[in-house]
Amino acid sequence: MTSVIEAVGLVKHFPVQTGLFGRVQARVKAVDGVSFAVDAGETFAIVGESGCGKSTVARLVLRLIEPTAGELRLEGRDLLNASPAELRKLRGKLQIVFQDPYGSLNPRMTVGDTLAEPLMLHEVVAPSRRSARVAELLSLVGLRADAARRYPHEFSGGQRQRIAIARALAADPRAIVCDEPVSALDVSIQAQILNLLAELQQRFGLAYLFISHDLAVVRQIATKVAVMYLGRFVETGDADRLFERPRHPYTKALRGASPVPDPRARVAMARIEGEVPSAAAPPPGCHFHPRCPHASERCRVEYPAWKELGQGRGVACHLFDA
């Protein structure tokens, strides 16, 4: 079976220009060779801290920015070398929900117009069916049909995120890139949106590429997970196994640092020292070694090769060299 989204060796380097003539002084390796596949009905989550490159991956997949190298396919078709006409068609199949529902909806358009726009653009339904389809989309995300006549500012953050999801669904996509879709929401509303995303996925067999910094949210929604640190995946695997038995020291640290809503678990909160180094000057060897409690001499000089551990688990860490 062909995966809905397939990325092979994605690389994105940003030049850092300084000085009088804007000479390129350095390159930030924001994404440095990541590969993954997302199947229909599946959620692939990329989790990591600020600056790890997870949102850059989302933007690359959407072709909002051009990769430095790599391959990208949507249902087997080449996204990077598609003609403009072909790309427009493919774009309908690949939609996005952003973190900030305030910034991503046009404040001067009614919700109805916002939802009708992709219907027109991608010629999803006949013009006569458009308003019926708008009403259908609103009901899919749990909003009343009269929402179509109102403007974004009349809605709460959670409702706006529902509108953004309805817009993403309008063009009948195969995949949705969700970039921190619940990070700006209160927990009770976050739960509503996570439940909604899960329902819609079941109903339409959608593939989600889910970007988040929140391990518990990822645990709730993801089928497969990649943990990202300074531009690279350090561990991947099936969500349940990865969270139950994290292998990479960074995954363990992330899990240990995430507060658990249980006062009895207090003493268990682990701590790692230091901060994420700059992506413009990552440490030599394994990028994580300056913060790693298990770092050896080898970790300081040699980046660990990717190792498959079976059952879809993979890790980049010298601890797993046989």
Next chain:
Amino acid sequence: MSPLLDVEDLRVAFRTDRGPALAVDRVSFALAPGEAVCIVGESGCGKSVTALSIMGLVPRANADLGGAVRFEGRDLLRLSDAELADLRGDRLAMIFQEPMTSLNPAFTVGSQLAEVLIRHRGASKADARAAAIEMLRHVRIPAPEKRIDEFPHRLSGGMRQRVMIAMALLCRPRLLIADEPTTALDVTIQAQVLELMRALRAELRTAILLITHDLGVVAEMADRVIVMYAGQIVEEARVDALFALPQHPYTVGLLGAIPSLAGRKRRLAAIEGMVPAATAMPAGCRFAPRCPFADDTCRREAPPLVEVKAGHRSRCWKAPLEGLAASLADLPEAA
């Protein structure tokens, strides 16, 4: 022992075009010396306004304040600006979510830290600088004698928050109010900052009033928890009792809505609907429109905040709700 902080019937009403918005509605609670209390709730519940009122930072020009905020016996709401300024940064300190908004970008970290000691302790410049370096070392900033001459923008978010904490603790305050201090930080940095606050609290015996939306942070930090909803306290209890047997349906809902790292839930127990607007509060219980157990009494009459068990207060007609809470907590699995 008399409380360090005693908030009694605090009311804050903002004047708006649509009439007064009651952001904080008769909130009463107390903090003992050295105690850590968390106020938890969602956006707009009044938790931050409560904290700002205690610090005297709610602008009087467009807000009406009522009640009393007694700190070491003195009512802060009745102090002059000059008297408050003497207290703030000395006996009473506050840290915010975004340290960059509280640090002056035009001055070095060291001069801003030293200023606190010169202002409140009349310290000499040299003594203040030495004490500032010592405090930076205390909050575990590496190479403090170098860092002290940096400007705030040169520091990472985690380092800035450490500088804020250092500044807040310079005069060894009796009470530290922390408003979402780790919300803008990555989890590994958050863990470091929470650990630091815990260590400093143990060492300096500073009481902490921590404002947060994150029940995970509450579980890490609190001795006692206050849950706010729509401007009111709806529940208050010791931390273990609150998590083990919550006595308000809103708290039960919040706990059910959090995804768990321990395992996937079939469905999260979302609280349907949303918080009412401060200008249009429902009659009766404010949570009734979203509460799965609400009946006619709940919709008609506002419940009082009463002690339902020893040391456990709840604002719910149905409390104590052992059976109900258990059935609601089970909802996600059953759905």
